[in-house]
Amino acid sequence: MPEQAEGGGHRPAPVHTHPDHVPLLTALSALADPVRxxxxxxxxTHPDWTLSCSNFDVPVGRAAKSHHxxxxxxxxxxxxxxxxxxxxxxxxxxxFDARFPGLLDLALRADxxx
Amino acid sequence: MPEQAEGGGHRPAPVHTHPDHVPLLTALSALADPVRxxxxxxxxTHPDWTLSCSNFDVPVGRAAKSHHxxxxxxxxxxxxxxxxxxxxxxxxxxxFDARFPGLLDLALRADxxx
DNA sequence: CCGAGTGTTCGACAGTCATCTTACATTGCT
DNA sequence: AGCAATGTAAGATGACTGTCGAACACTCGG
Numbered sequence: 433m434p435e436q437a438e439g440g441g442h443r444p445a446p447v448h449t450h451p452d453h454v455p456l457l458t459a460l461s462a463l464a465d466p467v468r469x470x471x472x473x474x475x476x477t478h479p480d481w482t483l484s485c486s487n488f489d490v491p492v493g494r495a496a497k498s499h500h501x502x503x504x505x506x507x508x509x510x511x512x513x514x515x516x517x518x519x520x521x522x523x524x525x526x527x528f529d530a531r532f533p534g535l536l537d538l539a540l541r542a543d544x545x546x
Numbered sequence: 547m548p549e550q551a552e553g554g555g556h557r558p559a560p561v562h563t564h565p566d567h568v569p570l571l572t573a574l575s576a577l578a579d580p581v582r583x584x585x586x587x588x589x590x591t592h593p594d595w596t597l598s599c600s601n602f603d604v605p606v607g608r609a610a611k612s613h614h615x616x617x618x619x620x621x622x623x624x625x626x627x628x629x630x631x632x633x634x635x636x637x638x639x640x641x642f643d644a645r646f647p648g649l650l651d652l653a654l655r656a657d658x659x660x
Numbered sequence: 661c662c663g664a665g666t667g668t669t670c671g672a673c674a675g676t677c678a679t680c681t682t683a684c685a686t687t688g689c690t
Numbered sequence: 691a692g693c694a695a696t697g698t699a700a701g702a703t704g705a706c707t708g709t710c711g712a713a714c715a716c717t718c719g720g
Contacts, residue, residue: 443686443697456657457578464574465678486696496679498698517687517696534648543570557667557716579708600666610709612668631666631717 443514451508451524451531459532462507463539467492468500472509475523476540484518509536557628565622565638565645573646576621577653581606582614586623589637590654598632623650 451459462468467490474488485497492500501521504510508531511522528536565573576582581604588602599611606614615635618624622645625636642650 456652456655457580457583460574460578460653464571464578466571467678469571484696492678493680494697495681495699499678502698514687514697519697532652535652538570538646538649539574541570581708598666606708607710608667609669609711613708616668628667628717631664633667 445514446505446512446519448511449506449508451528454506454508454531456532459507459509459528459535462503462509463535465500465503467496468504469539471500471504472523472536473540475510475521476525480522481513481515481520483521485521486518559628560619560626560633562625563620563622565642568620568622568645570646573621573623573642573649576617576623577649579614579617581610582618583653585614585618586637586650587654589624589635590639594636595627595629595634597635599635600632 463472470490471488475483485501486494488497490497490500501510501512501519505512508528509524511524512519513522514520523536525536577586584604585602589597599615600608602611604611604614615624615626615633619626622642623638625638626633627636628634639650
């Protein structure tokens with residue numbers, strides 16, 4: 433019975449930070465990285481909860497990818513939910529935009545990157 | 547005659563980058579630093595061309611301050627003009643805002659820093 | 661011409677960060 | 691139970707960065 437029953441072997445649920453509690457410098461630092469920009473842009477072009485971490489094609493290994501998602505969580509940019517062995521992602525558009533108006537739009541603008 | 551005559555000993559004029567030619571990552575990285583945030587906030591609360599580099603009281607020495615101003619110039623955030631031995635500064639509000647709408651406002655918002 | 665004030669450059673140093681490899685935990689399928 | 695897939699944790703490493711001290715360059719005033 434694959435119910436959402438608790439008990440023994442849970443996986444530690446991902447730790448999130450709400451955008452309202454994110455310092456400005458943390459948000460800027462999180463966005464000041466080419467890999468993370470690509471992650472949130474990929475995320476922005478897909479429906480919520482449809483992409484698991486391994487579905488992003490950035491030129492880094494799993495470990496680095498995991499690290500980047502941790503940074504994005506801490507910056508209030510991404511929310512994650514476990515489903516089976518996968519960890520599904522969602523871009524926190526509204527919440528983040530309420531805290532830092534316009535910033536996410538800037539980061540998503542398909543301007544430049546390199 | 548202290549004219550603007552050329553000839554021998556010029557001081558190399560500061561090299562500027564127009565905001566239009568600044569990559570997004572450069573702008574974000576430039577703003578993702580507490581010292582530089584304080585510099586542009588100080589700059590924003592004084593009239594243009596009234597502050598020389600040594601007039602900012604950030605807790606770093608001259609060398610580091612000079613470095614930070616170089617980063618700000620490269621990011622299209624600050625314009626500098628030599629007057630006597632001093633180097634006067636100006637925040638490039640409109641130009642930068644045209645390139646990255648809302649970003650400077652965010653950085654100047656007296657929210658948090660630490 | 662000398663000296664004070666101002667700012668840049670250079671070398672060194674410490675701290676942070678992005679990355680990799682390896683090992684481990686969890687989940688689900690067979 | 692065994693196994694493949696997914697993601698995290700830990701340690702190592704290389705690169706970048708913010709800082710300082712010292713040396714240098716330029717400007718202006720005595």
